[in-house]
Amino acid sequence: MAYWAEHQGGNCLRAISAIAVLTAVPLFAAFTRPAEALPAFAEQTQQPCQACHVGGFGPQLTPFGRQFKLNGFTLRAGDAFTLPVSAAVIASFNHTDADQPPPPPTHYALNNNFTIDQVNLFIAGGFFDHFGFFSQYTYDGVGRGIAWDNQDWRVVDTATIFDSDVLFGLSVNNAPTIDDAWNTTPGWGFPYTTSSLNPSPGAGPLIAGGFAGKALGVNAYAWWNSEILAEFGLYFTPGNPFLRTFGASADNGWIDGVAPYFRLAYQKDYGDQNFEVGAFGLFPNLRPPGSHGSGPTDDYADFGFDASYQYMGDNSNIYMAQLRFTHEDQNYGPSLTGGGVSNAHDSLDDIRLDASYYWHNTLGATIQPFYTWGSRDMLLYAGNRTFRPDSTGINFQTDYTLFPNSDSPLGERFNMRVGIQYTLYTEFNGAASNWDGAGHSASDNNTLRLFTWIAY
Secondary structure, three states: OHHHHHOHHHHHHHHHHHHHHHHHHHHHHHHHOOOOOOOHHHHHHOOOHHHHEHHHOOOOEOHHHHHHHHOOOOOOOOOOOOOOEEEEEEEEEEEEOOOOOOOOOOOOOOOOEEEEEEEEEEEEEEEOOOEEEEEEEEEEOOOOEEEEEEEEEEEEEEEEEOOEEEEEEEEEEOOOOOOOOOOOOHHHOOOOOOOOOOOOOOOOOOOOOOOOOOOEEEEEEEEEOOOEEEEEEEEEOOOHHHHHHOOOOOOOOEEOOOEEEEEEEEEEEOOOEEEEEEEEEEOOEEEOOOOOOOOOOEEEEEEEEEEEEEEOOOOOEEEEEEEEEEEEEEEOOHHHHOOOOOOOEEEEEEEEEEEEEEEOOOEEEEEEEEEEEEOOOOOOOOOOOOOOOOEEEEEEEEEEEOOOOOOOOOOOOOEEEEEEEEEEEEEEOOEOOOOOOOOOOHHHHOEEEEEEEEEO
């Protein structure tokens, strides 16, 4: 009991204090913000948050929200001009089971940190019947930098083919899967908010964020009868001056030419419930960072399969399940000759399943087991005692959305979510115990995160 009072009791007091701070900080910010700084899409459509988003808060989409996105963000209630500007703040308190190895990020301790994770500016809206955009710019409170974030600019039109309605669209975006309308693909998958202060496994498929903000793509898609989606795109690496202008860099390497991307999905909507099954893929050939011209490349092939089910009912009790499996083939050229890897061919696999429940679009809970595994490579995973990328664990989250019906006393566009996340690792970077050869266990990285997320 004395040990608990000294150690765990102190953690509880810090957590209680963090909850108070995380609630008070955004409320103070909301009272000091001008009234026009509100979510642009809600103002444009005159719909409450829960019309587009499960749980009354983004980014998980309802069937209506998916239609709105695929239609290029063009739906508008009336002809009045609405200011296409919004903002969001994400703040959190983070505690790991053991102090993290030094040195910590600048301005932070080895453990028990409060941080402003992100401050987001959104310029987003639809114009006329054919053009819309979603443009996000982010201040990273941990890295102390500003960069462009998710970009999705669309042109859409409709036609009737074989007595069926077909929507045609073109998306210019800066990350594979970021233009996708389902929350099963990596761009918008669970968990929907994290902190870069928290430990995370070192390996993941390139399609799962490896090119976020570091590439540009042009994707053409057709949405047949609101059921079948077929999409094809090409991604390339912009020049260094362009990337530096937007706070980014090609640190994963340069795409040689263009990288093909595809997405196929079938959705069936039964009114109070819907399901989706699909596949996606990305095929980049990469040159080392800073290299140009001809010569061998590191060639990757990412394939993924996904599925989702939503029971919406009358929005009193919402149930969801989402599955994603990704396989990556890695064939090395310059990385092998340069001593970055020990094998000419490696592979990596990742599977994630999340199940959620929301009560009246306010109180929700989600659980997500995940497993990443792959080839043993003595150079690629040199920091892992077993030279393997394997990581296994479970993400837990419970959250509460204050104003899913847009009935906030601060204005109908203000909304706020508070939540608790816990990540439990049974295997981390190749092992359950002594994964780094320095005595650290996977469970040392178990993380408690209390967060608040406000939008206005």
